[in-house]
Amino acid sequence: MTGEMIAFFILALVAICGGVFMIHSENVVHMVVSLIFTFLSIAGIYILLSAEFVAVVQVLIYSGAITIIMLFGIMLTKHDPKSEKRIAKSRILAVGTGVVAFFIIMFLAINKLSFKQQDVELYVHNVKKIGIELYSKYVIPFELTSILLLVALIGAVVLAKKDESEEMNEHE
Amino acid sequence: MMQYAWLIPLMPLLSFILLLLLGKKLKEASAYVGIWLTAVPLVMSFIVFFGQWGGESYKAEGTWLTIGHAVITFGIEINPLNSLMLVIVSLVSFLVHLYSKGYMNGDERVPVFFAYLGLFTFAMLGLVMSPNLLQLYMFWELVGLGSFLLIGYYYFKPEARQAAKKAFIMTRIGDVGLFIGMILLFWQVGSFEFDDIFKAVASHEMTHAMITLTAILIFVGAIGKSGQLPLHTWLPDAMEGPTPVSALIHAATMVAAGVYLVATMYPLFAASTAALTTVAVVGGVTAIFAASIGLMQKDIKRVLAYSTVSQLGYMMLALGSGGYVAGVFHLTTHAFFKALLFLAAGSVIHAVHTQDIEKMGGLYRKLKRTGPLFLIGALAISGFPLLSGFFSKDQILAATYEDGRFGLFWLAIIAAFFTAFYMFRLFFMVFTGEFRGAAKEVHESPGVMTFPMIVLGILAVLAGYVNTSWFGTFLSDYLGKGEVAPLASNHEPIWISVVATLVSLLGIFMAYLIYKKGSLSRDWLSRHLPSLSSVVYNKYYIDEVYHAVIVRGVRAFSYGWSLIDRYIVEGIVNGAVALVHWLAKLGSKCQNGQVQTYGAVAFVGLVLLLLIFAVSGGYFS
Amino acid sequence: MSSLPLPVFLVLALILFCIGLFGALTKRNAVIVLISIELMLNAVNINLVAFSKYGPNPGITGQIFSLFTITVAAAEAAVGLAILFALYRNRRTVNVNEMDQLKR
Numbered sequence: 084m085t086g087e088m089i090a091f092f093i094l095a096l097v098a099i100c101g102g103v104f105m106i107h108s109e110n111v112v113h114m115v116v117s118l119i120f121t122f123l124s125i126a127g128i129y130i131l132l133s134a135e136f137v138a139v140v141q142v143l144i145y146s147g148a149i150t151i152i153m154l155f156g157i158m159l160t161k162h163d164p165k166s167e168k169r170i171a172k173s174r175i176l177a178v179g180t181g182v183v184a185f186f187i188i189m190f191l192a193i194n195k196l197s198f199k200q201q202d203v204e205l206y207v208h209n210v211k212k213i214g215i216e217l218y219s220k221y222v223i224p225f226e227l228t229s230i231l232l233l234v235a236l237i238g239a240v241v242l243a244k245k246d247e248s249e250e251m252n253e254h255e
Numbered sequence: 256m257m258q259y260a261w262l263i264p265l266m267p268l269l270s271f272i273l274l275l276l277l278g279k280k281l282k283e284a285s286a287y288v289g290i291w292l293t294a295v296p297l298v299m300s301f302i303v304f305f306g307q308w309g310g311e312s313y314k315a316e317g318t319w320l321t322i323g324h325a326v327i328t329f330g331i332e333i334n335p336l337n338s339l340m341l342v343i344v345s346l347v348s349f350l351v352h353l354y355s356k357g358y359m360n361g362d363e364r365v366p367v368f369f370a371y372l373g374l375f376t377f378a379m380l381g382l383v384m385s386p387n388l389l390q391l392y393m394f395w396e397l398v399g400l401g402s403f404l405l406i407g408y409y410y411f412k413p414e415a416r417q418a419a420k421k422a423f424i425m426t427r428i429g430d431v432g433l434f435i436g437m438i439l440l441f442w443q444v445g446s447f448e449f450d451d452i453f454k455a456v457a458s459h460e461m462t463h464a465m466i467t468l469t470a471i472l473i474f475v476g477a478i479g480k481s482g483q484l485p486l487h488t489w490l491p492d493a494m495e496g497p498t499p500v501s502a503l504i505h506a507a508t509m510v511a512a513g514v515y516l517v518a519t520m521y522p523l524f525a526a527s528t529a530a531l532t533t534v535a536v537v538g539g540v541t542a543i544f545a546a547s548i549g550l551m552q553k554d555i556k557r558v559l560a561y562s563t564v565s566q567l568g569y570m571m572l573a574l575g576s577g578g579y580v581a582g583v584f585h586l587t588t589h590a591f592f593k594a595l596l597f598l599a600a601g602s603v604i605h606a607v608h609t610q611d612i613e614k615m616g617g618l619y620r621k622l623k624r625t626g627p628l629f630l631i632g633a634l635a636i637s638g639f640p641l642l643s644g645f646f647s648k649d650q651i652l653a654a655t656y657e658d659g660r661f662g663l664f665w666l667a668i669i670a671a672f673f674t675a676f677y678m679f680r681l682f683f684m685v686f687t688g689e690f691r692g693a694a695k696e697v698h699e700s701p702g703v704m705t706f707p708m709i710v711l712g713i714l715a716v717l718a719g720y721v722n723t724s725w726f727g728t729f730l731s732d733y734l735g736k737g738e739v740a741p742l743a744s745n746h747e748p749i750w751i752s753v754v755a756t757l758v759s760l761l762g763i764f765m766a767y768l769i770y771k772k773g774s775l776s777r778d779w780l781s782r783h784l785p786s787l788s789s790v791v792y793n794k795y796y797i798d799e800v801y802h803a804v805i806v807r808g809v810r811a812f813s814y815g816w817s818l819i820d821r822y823i824v825e826g827i828v829n830g831a832v833a834l835v836h837w838l839a840k841l842g843s844k845c846q847n848g849q850v851q852t853y854g855a856v857a858f859v860g861l862v863l864l865l866l867i868f869a870v871s872g873g874y875f876s
Numbered sequence: 877m878s879s880l881p882l883p884v885f886l887v888l889a890l891i892l893f894c895i896g897l898f899g900a901l902t903k904r905n906a907v908i909v910l911i912s913i914e915l916m917l918n919a920v921n922i923n924l925v926a927f928s929k930y931g932p933n934p935g936i937t938g939q940i941f942s943l944f945t946i947t948v949a950a951a952e953a954a955v956g957l958a959i960l961f962a963l964y965r966n967r968r969t970v971n972v973n974e975m976d977q978l979k980r
Contacts, residue, residue, distance in 0.1 A: 235951035239958035848979025
């Protein structure tokens with residue numbers, strides 16, 4: 084049992100526990116907070132996979148940005164678990180069986196998968212390598228991504244902005 | 256003349272068609288169409304009959320169907336038995352047509368009535384002229400149809416509807432036997448022709464067991480049609496029809512068809528002792544059985560109906576005992592005196608408008624012609640010496656005695672006593688004593704009704720003289736000419752005549768004592784043996800037994816199947832429907848506008864695809 | 877070098893993906909549905925990174941791909957929440973059961 088293995092199992096346990104808690108919880112804020120643990124442990128997994136830069140991005144964007152946005156979303160809307168209609172049991176059952184079946188099939192497929200392990204040293208100058216690739220080979224997707232982010236920003240603002248007619252209604 | 260004999264049955268058919276087409280216009284006049292179109296066949300029948308007297312059998316046939324090597328023909332045959340039946344049927348039919356003119360006067364549906372009568376007469380004449388079994392069977396069924404229509408003529412009366420249905424179904428049970436026998440014969444002989452069948456029987460082509468089997472099956476048909484035990488119950492109920500119909504169908508002609516069938520198939524029966532014994536026993540038991548029921552009935556037509564059943568039993572007894580001539584002889588005389596009795600009963604009913612003999616009485620003085628005629632009929636059927644019934648009954652008794660069936664012989668003697676007793680019970684209750692009815696004025700029937708009765712009365716007196724040992728044996732000679740008929744000897748011991756006469760006189764005397772003089776109490780039997788009398792009065796509970804056993808049984812059986820149909824067959828159908836319905840419901844439930852549901856459905860679909868992929872041995876398995 | 881085989885990471889990713897999928901299809905709060913989708917995307921990212929190390933053609937490309945994915949996921953989360961707000965303002969609810977305008 085190497086230290087790497089111990090680290091992996093702890094991280095995996097935390098990630099799965101966070102997910103299960105998210106599924107199980109009634110309180111919306113608890114759900115989001117439990118998912119922060121999942122995201123953080125996923126960042127740890129990335130480090131185990133010698134992807135430090137991605138791990139850092141993961142912490143920044145998921146654990147930081149997205150979770151905070153979601154918390155804002157929760158706080159800006161009204162949540163009353165008791166008054167909300169429950170999801171039909173039949174659908175939970177159907178989706179549950181579907182998920183389990185999906186899991187089994189995929190698990191069987193994964194079990195059959197085997198590649199020869201090759202030695203690559205991704206952890207050496209990881210950020211530098213990413214930077215070189217990103218700005219040489221993937222420069223056009225990179226720029227397109229920035230456009231996408233811009234569009235998303237403007238779109239989000241436009242969508243979330245209050246309608247003028249509604250403002251009128253609220254004044255009345 | 257013989258080559259035109261085929262016209263005989265076509266005349267009544269023409270009457271039927273004409274009356275169906277033009278009946279609405281002809282109205283009352285339609286009776287004349289029916290009468291004239293039966294008068295012509297009557298004349299032709301007589302010509303044929305007398306032509307047959309000296310001549311040969313005549314047969315004309317055309318091929319109808321060819322099936323493999325078997326040729327099915329269609330045609331007519333005239334032999335002694337046939338031509339005798341032709342005369343009886345056309346004569347009675349003509350007289351009944353005439354009588355109906357008076358009896359049905361004022362009925363709205365006279366054309367329909369005469370049309371039915373025409374159809375029936377056509378079928379009956381065709382039946383007796385058939386040269387092969389298949390044709391006979393077809394006319395046999397047509398006769399049944401005619402009977403059904405006529406019994407149900409008063410279709411607005413529920414009893415009449417019931418009776419018509421009952422008659423049709425009961426005779427149908429017998430017909431199934433006839434049909435199976437017919438098919439078996441065809442299988443064995445390869446032909447429906449009577450001649451071929453008799454040839455096969457004579458040359459021992461058929462095994463003895465097969466002969467017995469087919470003979471008994473054909474006799475089952477005769478049982479149904481002739482109202483023998485145990486299929487007799489329809490005949491008394493058939494009295495719901497108009498009285499002329501009862502006279503024509505249920506006394507003289509149709510019920511005699513069973514007897515005729517046995518007579519015409521006689522070589523087949525004669526070849527099997529077992530079959531003859533069956534016929535004789537059924538006939539004998541029916542004779543005494545029906546006669547005993549007749550003792551207690553209160554409806555004038557029902558008494559006559561049971562009397563008919565009993566007399567038909569006599570005929571069967573004669574045929575079964577080898578008395579071919581005696582059976583046919585009794586068929587002839589019975590046709591006349593029973594038709595006479597029915598017509599007279601109809602005349603009485605016409606006068607007092609009731610059928611209950613308790614409500615009649617003293618009518619002899621009021622119905623000056625009907626009374627004596629009824630008396631003649633009653634005397635004839637009772638076997639009063641020198642009337643027709645005396646001779647024919649004597650011969651039946653002699654034939655039975657000669658055959659060595661002493662049990663049946665004594666049964667027949669007792670039945671003769673019963674017959675005399677109930678006929679004169681009827682006579683005394685209806686025609687003597689005080690009038691007990693409600694009708695104010697009682698009129699004699701018109702001439703158009705009494706004329707046929709007079710003709711039949713004369714025949715009832717005289718018909719016996721065609722075959723007596725000391726006057727002349729015309730009928731035996733005539734029937735014996737066709738080679739089919741084994742002869743019954745005519746030298747009966749004289750004491751049989753004496754005993755029969757004494758017995759019937761005793762019956763008449765007893766009836767006189769009880770119902771006229773009143774010196775013996777009427778309800779002696781019901782007082783001393785109440786259970787027996789109620790059993791007899793209720794016709795031995797045969798109908799009730801049939802109802803309990805057969806009708807209920809069939810009901811229970813079909814109820815069981817209907818349950819299976821309802822819950823299993825329909826369950827499957829409804830299940831399929833419900834499945835589709837459920838699937839559709841599910842499908843429409845999925846279309847609820849929620850993206851999540853759509854996603855779930857799409858995901859389940861994907862999983863299903865993956866499953867198929869995995870199970871069918873794709874990459875994943 | 878490493879004692880951890882590839883399938884271990886893949887199974888972890890699979891478990892997280894299944895959890896996310898179940899949440900996305902059965903949770904009634906729209907915000908949680910969005911977060912569940914994020915979880916699913918994360919599971920995919922684990923796969924990408926794992927393959928970039930242990931796959932048949934190891935290289936930095938997998939990591940770059942996961943970076944793009946994260947970026948797009950962030951954009952998606954922002955737009956999704958914006959739509960959610962718009963909807964909430966119109967219907968006063970974030971319950972996905974009541975969002976059935978597709979039917980109308």
